[in-house]
Amino acid sequence: MDEQTAVAPAKAGAAGSEAPDSHHGRTTPASAGVTAVRSALQTAAAIRSGETTALAECDAAIARIEAGDGEINAVVVRDFDRARDAARAIDAGPKDATSVLLGVPMTVKESFDVAGLVSCWGFAEHADFVATEDAVQVTRLKQAGAVILGKTNVPVALADLQTNNPVYGRTRNPIDPHRVPGGSSGGAAAALAAGFVAVEIGSDIGGSIRLPAAFCGVWGHKPTYNALNAFGHNFPRTQSCGVALNVAGPLARDPDDLEALFGVMGGDALARPAPRGAGEWRILLLPEHPLAPSQASIQEAIAAVGAAFRAEGAQVDDASALLPDLVAQHGAYIHMLLVAMARGAPMDGGQPLPLPDWFTLVDAQAKSRRDWARLFGAYxxxxxxxxxxxxxxxxxxxxxxxxxxIDGVDTQAALQMAYPGLATFPMLPATSVRIGTDPDGLPIGVQVIADYNRDFTAIAVARAAHALMRS
Known part of the structure; x- marks a missing residue:
């Protein structure tokens, strides 16, 4: 097939051979090149020093994808010839120290426009739509020196927490191909977990960065709403103004890369917290939502990370009267989410939402923001x-x-939307970080939520949590 054409979906198969997981002392299925992939910052430094070249790193990433993606089906739009041309141009030019991602090969979520590539969001009727200009975030990546190899898979309309569509087929979790990688940035997280690339960009309205990162054991950050420009992340064949609640954000295999990529995407405009030790943070644990159960291993992992922070001297609370009314918040969030995803179109047999009702939702969102701001005065x-x-x-x-x-009990999956809604409805930043492994050998990822525009605080606390659980 042409390198800019979707890769045909492969059959699910066995999990593969076992390799040590250096992060948690467990074993996870090996993927081609996982141990060979450098971090993005390491790659850029090595290219800058002359230890390697952009073309060599590009070719190595392409080889990893070609060797390992047949079963996973993460990188569904491939642009290898132009990537090699871009890498050669970088090698021929000056090695600018300000180019944070100098020569770094990476992929981007299919829903971001890349000039000359398909951007169909998994819709069969848009499978022939080719973007004519780059999304703002793709432009930023290229300006920082990144080499775009292609695009990763999504569910139809970015509207599911797994990744399957009629254009590109199903993406599988590299840790266990019988399981989902999450969605809608499922292809992005799978490409990272498989070791194909070191960094990716995704989008999040209902956990679409945080959930895939958690399921695949990588890092992901949902930014504060409107902190980053998302132009060019539009419904196919439109110049839409974007969707309420939706944000663009980074994913990575490494926390240094996550933070650096967030900066490249525009996050450097936000304030950074003063450096702190693990014992200097004030943390509230929320292991279970009042409307949505969580499995025991996740609750135990959250309790364990809380105990680890306490042992360092941190203030860690298991409850707070300052916590907003999460039941009311969830109801308003789901209502706003459904309206936003449908762009105001009525449900089957229903009526469009009257404008006064939309403003009632906006008012509820403003109240939620104020309630969370009071909580973050104490945490x-x-x-x-x-x-x-x-x-x-x-x-x-x-x-x-x-x-x-969940622990042998059937529950409604839709209620689980309460977890991503915790940060999405009040427009807060949240970092997805792995803190453990469940009895099936699957990653346990949690979200670290911080105050509005305190994105670097969320990343810093997530770093501390990860480090404590590795020690």
Whole structure:
């Protein structure tokens, strides 16, 4: 097939051979090149010093994708010839110290426009739509020196927490191909977990960065709403103004890369916290939402990370009267989410939302922001599940009727939307970080939520949590 054409989906198969997981002392299935991939910052430094070249790194990443992606099906739009041309141009030019991603090969979520590549969001009727200009974030990546290899898979309309569509097929979790990588940035997280690339960009309206990062054991950050420009992340064949609640954000294999990529995307405009030790943070634990159960292993991991912070001298609370009304917040969030995702179109047989009702939702959102701001007067971060389960088996049942098995009990999967809504509705930043492994060998990822525009605080607390759970 042409390198700019979708890769055909492969059959799910065995999990593969076992290799040590250096982060947590467990074993996870090996993927081609996982141990060979450098971090993005290491790659840029090595190219700058002459230790390697942009073309060599580009070719190595392409080789990893070609060797390992047949079963995973993460990189579904490939642009290898132009990537090699871009890498050669970097090698021929000056090695600018300000180019943070100098020569770094990477992929981007399919929903971001890249000039000359398909951008169809998984819709069969838009499979022939080719973007004519780069999204703002793709432009930023290229200006920072990144080499774009292609694009990664998404569910139709970015509207599911797994990744399957009629254009590109199904993406599988590299840790266990029988399980989902999450969605809608599922291809992005799978490409990272497989070791194909070191960094990726995604988008998040209902956990679409945080959930795939958690399911695949990588880093992801949902920024404060409107902190980053998302122009060029538009519904196919439109110049849409974007969707309420939706944000663009970084994913990475490494926390230094996550922070650097967030800066490249525009995050450097936000304030950074003063350096602190693990014992200087004030943390509230929220292991379970009042409307949505979470599996015991996730609750135990959150308790363990809380104990580790306490042992360092941090203030760690298990409850607070300052916590907003999470039940009311969830109801308003789901209402706003459905309206935003449908761009105001009525549900089947229903009526469009009257404008006064939309403003009622906006008022509820403003109240939620104020309530969370009061809480963050007493705490630096809240640690909660990104989802109530670890990566689950592929299930194409519509989310509204899908069943989640949690510790042997059938529950409504749709209720799990309460977890991503914790940060999405009040427009807060949240960093997804791995803090453990469940009894099935799957990553346990949680979200670290911080105050409005305190994105670097969320990343810093997530770093501390990760370090404590590795020690």
């Amino acid at each position: 630096d971060a809240v640690i909660a599940p990104a989802w109530g389960t670890t990566a689950y088996h592929h299930d194409d049942t519509p989310l509204a009727t899908r069943i989640a098995m």
